[in-house]
Amino acid sequence: MITGFIGAGNLARAIVIGLLDKRVLGSDELLCASGTGATAQSLSQETGIGLASSRIDLIKRSQTIVLAFKPQHLDTITSEESAVAQNNLVISVLAGCTLESLQAAFPHARNIVRVMPNTPSRISKGVSAFCFQQPPSDEDRQFVENLLKALGTCYEVQESQMHIVTAVSGCGPAVFFQFIDHIAQAAEKRGLEHDLAATLAIETGLGSLQLMQRSNQAPSQLVDEVVSPNGVTHALLTSLADSDWSGIIDTAIEAAVNRSTELSKT
Numbered sequence: 170m171i172t173g174f175i176g177a178g179n180l181a182r183a184i185v186i187g188l189l190d191k192r193v194l195g196s197d198e199l200l201c202a203s204g205t206g207a208t209a210q211s212l213s214q215e216t217g218i219g220l221a222s223s224r225i226d227l228i229k230r231s232q233t234i235v236l237a238f239k240p241q242h243l244d245t246i247t248s249e250e251s252a253v254a255q256n257n258l259v260i261s262v263l264a265g266c267t268l269e270s271l272q273a274a275f276p277h278a279r280n281i282v283r284v285m286p287n288t289p290s291r292i293s294k295g296v297s298a299f300c301f302q303q304p305p306s307d308e309d310r311q312f313v314e315n316l317l318k319a320l321g322t323c324y325e326v327q328e329s330q331m332h333i334v335t336a337v338s339g340c341g342p343a344v345f346f347q348f349i350d351h352i353a354q355a356a357e358k359r360g361l362e363h364d365l366a367a368t369l370a371i372e373t374g375l376g377s378l379q380l381m382q383r384s385n386q387a388p389s390q391l392v393d394e395v396v397s398p399n400g401v402t403h404a405l406l407t408s409l410a411d412s413d414w415s416g417i418i419d420t421a422i423e424a425a426v427n428r429s430t431e432l433s434k435t
Contacts, residue, residue: 172316173200173231175224176238177208180262183291184235185216187319190293202227204238228253233312234278236261236271246274254278258309260316262286264339265432268302268328280305282313285334288342290320297323298334332433336425344421349374 188194199218203209213220221227240263259278281302289295297317317323356366
């Protein structure tokens with residue numbers, strides 16, 4: 170059973186390395202191809218997986234196809250390539266590409282899976298949401314979950330929920346990265362070295378998130394444990410509340426959902 174990757178960029182590389190490291194699949198069970206061939210050749214040389222001569226060669230040799238190229242290139246799938254993909258399982262990590270558009274490109278696939286991963290997948294700490302076009306066989310479900318667990322954790326959702334998933338977990342890493350950077354900049358203005366401030370913020374974030382993950386307490390309860398009346402944390406949170414922090418986040422999530430919806434229609 171061969172799994173072929175059309176596209177061999179950063180995300181494809183993360184998935185392949187995760188599959189190999191966790192021994193979900195062996196290098197002899199993986200194949201790749203890319204537009205110019207350069208990234209596929211590099212991935213093949215790095216990992217030892219097979220290198221297809223073309224997309225149609227890859228489709229012919231694979232039982233499962235992972236689409237990992239740029240979303241705007243979905244319409245470059247040819248009718249010949251579609252015809253060859255008879256009874257294949259097609260897994261797409263193309264942002265914004267709906268099950269309907271994927272079905273149009275691969276009308277003969279036995280099933281199609283739409284996946285929304287995120288960038289921490291590069292270190293097997295990602296979170297992926299997925300949905301099937303139609304109810305899958307137990308074997309296909311298990312395969313998809315094993316593949317995505319090579320990247321971190323995974324959760325099945327309805328396709329209608331993909332826009333909010335994109336806003337929360339897809340965009341989320343950028344929010345956390347920028348939040349840490351803003352803290353470091355604010356601390357630097359007040360006399361702390363930028364790198365030290367960033368390190369303190371990162372380590373604090375990691376510890377706090379792990380505490381929240383392992384605790385049975387609600388986030389609001391954990392907040393209350395840190396806050397003392399009229400204390401330093403109280404002053405910080407009051408300032409954030411006065412800036413309508415929750416409203417800003419709500420508006421930002423809405424903007425991301427709206428943009429995701431727009432992109433899916435194009």
